[in-house]
Amino acid sequence: MHIPVLLDETMHWLRPRPGGVYVDATLGGGGHAEAILERILPGGRLIGIDRDDAAIDAAARRLQRFGEAVVIVRDNFAAIKEVLARQDLQQVDGILFDLGASSMQFAEAERGFSFQESGPLDMRMDRRQSTTAADLVNRLPERDLADLIWRYGEERWSRRVARGIVAARPLETTEELAGLVARSIPRRAWPRGLHPATRSFQALRIAVNDELLNLEKALPNAAEVLREAGRLCAITFHSLEDRTIKHTFLRLSRGCTCPPGTSACTCGGQRWLRVLTKKPVTPSPEEIERNPRARSAKLRAAERIATTE
Ligand SMILES: C[S@@+](CC[C@H](N)C(=O)[O-])C[C@H]1O[C@@H](n2cnc3c(N)ncnc32)[C@H](O)[C@@H]1O
Incomplete structure (x- = not known):
């Protein structure tokens, strides 16, 4: 609960x-x-x-x-x-x-909010809405994806993350995305006490749900x-x-x-x-x-x- x-x-x-x-x-x-x-x-x-x-x-x-x-x-x-x-x-x-x-919402893997478990790249709070995180991840031009991750995630490695995503598309699961974000950020720059994908996931969630x-x-x-x-x-x-x-x-x-x-x-x-x-x-x-x-x-x-x- x-x-x-x-x-x-x-x-x-x-x-x-x-x-x-x-x-x-x-x-x-x-x-x-x-x-x-x-x-x-x-x-x-x-x-x-x-x-x-x-x-x-x-x-x-x-x-x-x-x-x-x-x-x-x-x-x-x-x-x-x-x-x-x-x-x-x-x-x-x-x-x-x-x-x-x-x-x-975080606890249910199939909602796609969490990088801790594998689920579809969804992240919609309102499931009547059509745009999902998969749409943004797999369709946005690299530059727009980088801007989104920077603006809504305040992720200073946004350009590298976007480049990594675009090179690996199509991505289907939260696990794939979390792994890819982690690999795109140099290990020495991983935030302390936070999963390296936290900021990128936050950015996508904010964008999907406006x-x-x-x-x-x-x-x-x-x-x-x-x-x-x-x-x-x-x-x-x-x-x-x-x-x-x-x-x-x-x-x-x-x-x-x-x-x-x-x-x-x-x-x-x-x-x-x-x-x-x-x-x-x-x-x-x-x-x-x-x-x-x-x-x-x-x-x-x-x-x-x-x-x-
Ligand atoms: C942090 S939870 C609220 C928890 C609640 N205070 C409790 O004690 O159980 C936030 C909730 O707000 C909903 N939500 C977020 N943005 C919304 C919006 N624009 N319109 C309506 N509901 C929204 C989410 O679906 C989620 O269920």
Whole structure:
């Protein structure tokens, strides 16, 4: 089962209250959702969103005992506003994003997320989507593949990795790809404590699922549907995601950025949020010991302000 990361810290910042309406935008196995539901009953409601059918099934089983207090929706969180409108909800009290892939997705070899086991090069969170990791690995021109691995994996050996992939195509399994990436990076440059394919796998996963773009789309919509003093919490697992959260929170807390003295605003910037966590909240050593997946987790929180502020 997926062990929810930074659970106490998330409950502290999200502050779920009895009778409130909350959104878990990344339902996964339903761990965070369960903790929210335990705090919002009686009278509260939770809308859980995930784009992965397997996550939806697992969460539905785990949350069955909450009955009608929980509504589970298979969709992309970028469409959060539409999802809520379909439930006749214009405003909610809190929204949680626990980003990245779940340990259930990593654990199932045939999903293709893991370099630890052999599976097809898939990596789709939403299996209705057509593009898989195999399509990118086997079809992209070498230069585009190198750019992708550099941009989304911050892999400094991206050019060599892309060259290695192109020379060995077609690749079919995660095992083949992991071995090839490892052979493309000089052993002396292998990152300490990390499999040498970690960054390339991360890059492909982000690209297959368009993770950063979906997040950039979702955050302003999430800020908009929060009630005044409602909370927005986001847990990230790598620097690209954390940077996206940090910058978007800042942008949504800054409002108009037109130069001083401009007679009328032309940038359209509006203040939606107040950032609550100056620095990201990180897990305790005890949590990392219990759950090594928490190692790189960072939590940031913001609060919705009145739009007239
Ligand atoms: C880290 S897991 C969440 C785990 C969950 N908090 C728990 O306690 O079990 C992230 C989940 O978000 C889902 N996800 C990622 N991007 C998504 C998106 N754009 N729209 C909807 N779900 C998404 C993934 O399918 C995955 O199940």
